[in-house]
Amino acid sequence: MAAFTFNFASMFVLFASMFAMFVNAIPVGLVGRDVYVPPVTSPAADTVWTVNSTATITWDTSSPPEQITNKVGRVFLRKGDRTLPLLLADGFDILDGSVDITVPWVLESGDYQVVLFGDSGNFSPNFTITGGPPY
Ligand SMILES: *[C@@H]1O[C@H](CO)[C@@H](O)[C@H](O)[C@H]1NC(C)=O
Ligand SMILES: *[C@@H]1O[C@H](CO)[C@@H](O)[C@H](O)[C@H]1NC(C)=O
Numbered sequence: 001m002a003a004f005t006f007n008f009a010s011m012f013v014l015f016a017s018m019f020a021m022f023v024n025a026i027p028v029g030l031v032g033r034d035v036y037v038p039p040v041t042s043p044a045a046d047t048v049w050t051v052n053s054t055a056t057i058t059w060d061t062s063s064p065p066e067q068i069t070n071k072v073g074r075v076f077l078r079k080g081d082r083t084l085p086l087l088l089a090d091g092f093d094i095l096d097g098s099v100d101i102t103v104p105w106v107l108e109s110g111d112y113q114v115v116l117f118g119d120s121g122n123f124s125p126n127f128t129i130t131g132g133p134p135y
Contacts, residue, residue, distance in 0.1 A: 036068045036094065037120045043127040049103045049112075051131035057089065057124075058098040059116055068094065069119045077104065078113040078123065094118035107135040 042058040049055045057075055073094040077086040088101040106112075110128040115121045 036065055036118050037122045038064070038094065038116070038118070040114060040116050040122055040124040043112075043114060043124050045125040045127060047127040049127070049129045051103050051105045051129060053103050053131075054100055055103050056098055056100050057114055057116070059122070061095050061097040064095060071095065071118065073099065074117040075099065075101070076115045076117070077106070078115050079106075079109065080111045083115055083121075088114060103129060103131075106132050108132045109135040 038059045038061055040057070040059045042056065043049065071094050073092045073096070074090045075088040077084050077088055086104060088104070089099045092099050106129055108128075108130050111126045112129050113126055114124045116124075
């Protein structure tokens with residue numbers, strides 16, 4: 001009975017240490033990092049962009065988590081609830097807080113949005129792009 005108890009305890013310690021080794025072996029990218037979704041501050045609802053001109057996209061970087069899973073930013077254009085495969089900017093640091101882009105030559109409409117991706121997509125409000133033919 002004493003031997004059984006001893007073996008059971010040994011087994012438990014063995015499994016516990018194996019589990020600890022397993023947990024320590026998980027890459028840091030899978031645990032202990034936060035999804036960072038900084039809010040877009042521009043374009044805002046009253047923003048008007050003109051095709052072919054330069055515009056600045058800004059976002060709030062005031063409270064980043066300690067660890068960011070994906071620091072590389074990317075911005076897509078979105079229209080009327082559909083994200084377009086149209087990159088406005090790519091490969092910048094998500095902590096920059098702003099990026100300058102050239103407004104694409106698109107039809108004039110008031111239901112464009114930008115989607116800022118770092119860890120996760122974050123939408124701007126609907127705003128207007130003008131200067132192109134009407135939608
Ligand atoms: C943006 O505009 C589209 C199309 O008019 C509308 O369906 C959508 O709800 C609007 N989104 C927001 C966040 O207002
Ligand atoms: C925008 O640029 C395209 C060529 O890239 C040109 O054909 C178009 O006329 C320009 N539109 C405006 C409003 O400048």
